[in-house]
Amino acid sequence: MADIKSSANPLFLREEELRQGIELLFYAYRDFTSDPDSILADYGLGRAHHRVLHFVGRNPKISVAELLGILRITKQSLSRVLTTLLEMGLVQQRQGTRDRRQRLLSLTEKGAELERRLSAVQQARVARAYREAGAEAVAGYRKVLQGLIDENEREKILQSIVRR
Amino acid sequence: MADIKSSANPLFLREEELRQGIELLFYAYRDFTSDPDSILADYGLGRAHHRVLHFVGRNPKISVAELLGILRITKQSLSRVLTTLLEMGLVQQRQGTRDRRQRLLSLTEKGAELERRLSAVQQARVARAYREAGAEAVAGYRKVLQGLIDENEREKILQSIVRR
DNA sequence: GACTTTATGTCAGCCATGTTGACATATATC
DNA sequence: GATATATGTCAACATGGCTGACATAAAGTC
Structure with missing residues (x-):
């Protein structure tokens, strides 16, 4: 076991490199998600709502099933946040034309506004990192x-x- | 507003680029964290335990305060997962020598073993991505x-x- | 040596967000 | 007409954040 960690062994360097890549991802994601949180708090919303706003914004008229596929959560979990967003008038739903069982989701103007605010802070962080790198x-x-x-x-x- | 989205405007491309960078991070992190989850489930543990195992593993003899700083959670939240890990014999604590108030945390051999299992799957994913890229x-x-x-x-x- | 600060813990309760299971309804499809 | 699909709803539970309040032991200070 000590052999594996010996600096003569190329596997050691490799493992260190991978560990660093993993930790960087952890820290980057931690801070990346922290920006929108304070804005969301003003609305009494959380990250789950943010994710819905984001993907509905990016995919107007998305069906519930598609959204579930992206978020990888259960319909019951989605239902909770979606109901809130609908009640707050941030998201709207319309019956599908081809398939009337579907509820196609889009942002309202108010929802789009909030989404832009949230995007803005996140994009600012990414833009800075891109610029520097x-x-x-x-x-x-x-x-x-x-x-x-x-x-x-x-x-x-x-x-x-x-x-x- | 429509102007900003016109393809003649270089800001549009830029915003699209940023959005893509954001979504990629979301998806990558989503899948990156999914690997260890099935292993953790066998032990009745969650992601919070994983994070503690990881950072205690990487920083043997870390103090509680340092760990709190990394994880950015409250001591009450940490306490919950830490107590479990101590009870399961995955983490051990020893009084600090310089400052005897501190409880310095390390993995037990059993804890290190689990940590290696968890690291392994995550490193495999990162290694694959590194190799391909x-x-x-x-x-x-x-x-x-x-x-x-x-x-x-x-x-x-x-x-x-x-x-x- | 008394006083204050620090590192840590603990109890209690709340909230957000994930889960499963069971059942309901409307519509599409064969 | 029977079956499959898209979606919703109710209920219960688990995880892992949070706050507030209080406790203790050790360190540091005057």
Whole structure:
């Protein structure tokens, strides 16, 4: 076991490198999510609401099922936050035309406004990091993050991100 | 407002780029945290326990205050998960020598074993992403993640990651 | 040596957000 | 007409954040 950690062993360096990549992701995500929280608190909303606002904003007329697929939570969990957002007039739903069982979700103007406020602070942080790191680094950042996504879903997700 | 979204406006591209960077981070983190969850479930543990195992593993003899600083949670929240880990014999505490009020935390052999299991799956995912993306991309990934961390804490965190 | 600050713990209760299971309804599809 | 699908709802529970209040032991200060 001590052998594995010996600095003569290339595996040690490799493991350290991976650990660093993991911790960086933890810290970056921790701070990245902290910005919108204070804004959300003013509305009595949480991160779950933010995620819904974000993905509904990005995907107007998204169905409940699609949204569930993105968020990977149960419909009961989604229902709770969605009900709040509907009651607050931040999200609106319309019956699907092709399939009238579907409830297609979109942001209201008020919802879009809040979403923009939330995006703004998050984008500011990302913009700063991009600026400091440079275009080449940004390409690498994206490449690695893509590789971290589950392989079987990656294609679908990338399309949903880049399309539009 | 419509002007801002016109494709003639360079800000549009920029905003799209930022949005993509944000969504990639969301998806990557979502999947990145999913791996250890099934292992943890076997022990009746959750992500909060994982975070403690990770940072105690990385920082043997860490004090409670230091750990609180990393995790950014309250002592009451930490207390809950820490008590469980102590009772399960995964973490041990020893009185500080310089300051006997401190309880310095370390993993037990059993705790280290579990931590390795959890690390392993997470490292496997990161290793795959690194391999696919290449060394240059990895450097960019790290650079951008560093830039996402709160500026006032960045130096301290980077030292704690790279040191050792 | 008394006083204050610090590191830590504990009890109690609240809230947000995830889960499962069971059942209901409307619509689409074969 | 029977079955499958999209969605909703009720109820109960678990995890992991939070605040507030109070306790204790040790360290540091005058």
